[in-house]
Amino acid sequence: MKFAFIYAMPGLQSSSIQENVTEKAHFYCVSVDMDHRETAADIARELVEKNGVQMIELCGGLASAEIIALVKEETENRVPVGAVFYGPESRKPLIELMGI
Template sequence: MALTKFGFIVTGDDFIQHQGTERFSMKVVGVRSASQGPAVAREMVAEGIQLIELCGGFGPVWTSKVLEAIEYKIPVGSVSYGPESIDGMYHLFAK
């Protein structure tokens, strides 16, 4: 089975964007907080999304919560940043 439906959840602002071709679709959902991720992921699974990627703002704790929320039905990955980016990520996401 080929990947035809991809989902991406990003922290920032609330929005939904769909893009794709006849054979591939991508849904990108923006959320204000990583705590919204599990609910969005459940919706994506219900819509037939086959794989979800999370932005680096989710971190390992919220990535795990997303996986638990969807009962591990599909793969969930997360963007990660190396040690050289820790200061930059802190300044970007610290409140």
């Protein structure tokens, strides 16, 4: 199994893809700058095409309908794309913290 987590971090440019390997799975983790969240779509395409990723999870900072749609489009819906969502009680503090 190969899966990936793409997360957003304020001020952090896309870094190299971090890979963790176990007996049963390959896990890829990569960051994008919060101000350029749309780069998650390009990274997702690369993960699918070059690394053979079979599933993608997006962090809560990327969990907007727009970003999810971009990732699905860029990967041509070849892999499941999921996203972390926060409960209603957490939305306001998250928006204030992340400026989204």
